[in-house]
Amino acid sequence: MKKYNNTDMKMYKLLLLCFFVPTLAFGQKWKLVWSDEFNYKGKPNEKFWSFEKGFARNEELQWYQDKNAYCKKGVLVIEARREKVLNPEYKKGDTNWKTSREYAEYTSSSIKTEGKKEFLYGRVEVRARISTACGSWPAIWTLGKDKEWPSSGEVDLMEFYRINNVPSILANAAWGTNVRWKAKWDGSNKPLSHFTEKDADWASKFHIWRMDWDKDFIRLYLDDELLNEVDLSKTINADGSNAFHQPQYLLLNLAIGRNGGDPSQTKFPLTYEIDYVRIYQQK
Template sequence: MKNLLKCVGLCVVLFAWLACSSASAQNYQLVWSDEFNNDGVPDPSCWNYEEGFARNEELQWYQPDNARCKDGLLLIEARKEHRANPLYKENSTHWSTSREFVECTSSSITTAGKKEFLYGRFEVRARIPVGKGAWPAIWTLGSNMEWPSCGEIDIMEFYRKGGVPHILANAAWGTEQQWNAKWNSKAIPFAHFLEQNPDWASEFHVWRMDWDEEAIRLYLDNELLNEIKLQDTCNGSLGDNKNPFMQPHYLLLNLAVGGINGGPVSDATYPIRYEVDYVRVYQKK
């Protein structure tokens, strides 16, 4: 009898959760999605490419060739390559121009100027690489100010902190100092997810952001990872004391390698593959 009551109790809880989830979903309507169902390049009406060395002293040279749609997936692949760095300057001390060669290529695609959204539910189903040196991300930026006053939301980042793999969920905004961000960051050891599912890395997972006038809530497979209250996210004077999360943002999907957070990577790690099943954006009816 005790086991029966326990089972009934669990069913009641599950039913309540499903009812709540369904009610929540009914408050949203799909406003844009990319299912990546057409083989070839990502839809040019939605996506742009970053090119070259971008940020964070990362190893990869971004280029369009490393992003392709195939069999219903967006595939972003980092590859070991060796060719001359067209930005190279002898005796330069800047990380992007002091490198004589490009040693690794990858892709970063963005919806800047094409698909930008203010508030809503964002869902991305993906299988991420977790090898040493991999730094995949799902994130957003505002487009009307210099970083970080434009606002940054990291729906997903994966990299090693102190040599230990973590999944991160963050937001950043401006301060009184140029290029110096205020962060609200949560880093969850990857072991937390492996304890729940030893096969986690071989499977697809859903990252979700629920963003409204009050808060940004970041989830992984319905587990809340971080909640950022918008009452706490106003820029400093360099950002006109505005709240960067009360303006439209665009999406970025990228696979970085190495750099200040990715850390060292061995040649055996390549090629590194990041697979995205879909991107969906919902807004309240």
């Protein structure tokens, strides 16, 4: 009898998804409109993904670079490393956090579908295994294609970091206010212990994060447990527009430090593995 590897099984499941329209929650029928199963070797498919570069946001410690994201054995691996990288934007005596550091002490990757794969409403599923080590800040999130943040709208399908030093899983949405770069948040968080008390091996396993999005609500799930429900009648920007009535694009990244905690005593490398990303639309 032929033995099938993980990639073979993923392709078989994807074919089933394509040929049999799934009837999912509330009797709705969904059609798979795009996916990346990562069943190839090397960098993420450039038709779908581009890379962020350098220092990005939140005064995090990592330097984003291409070589920390790669596909093998049917998964995308984003790897954070403790390694020193010269900052070409360094300016001696500068106070800006992006230019005041001569070196980055950590590297990682952040990829996004901006300008390549954007979607309005539907279901997003991401199966992933995250790092829960101190200093780790993995995320699955979306941003709107138009307007400046936060009026563009942000959805955090998943963030893992420490709140008052308690490891936590977050599911959030943000939109604009009348103050530039100040967001209004609808956030939800659960301590990691909420999940590990049910399954002591939770952190070593893959899990499915999901967003169901229509014109009225965004609902965020982890392994079918509802974590947050966002009422879109309330997500109105200061200019009267609705942040979540426009297409969004997807980001996957592994940040280090800041909300993730102090990584100085953590053993590196850290890995964040994504088995697949799938987007459905209602049929």
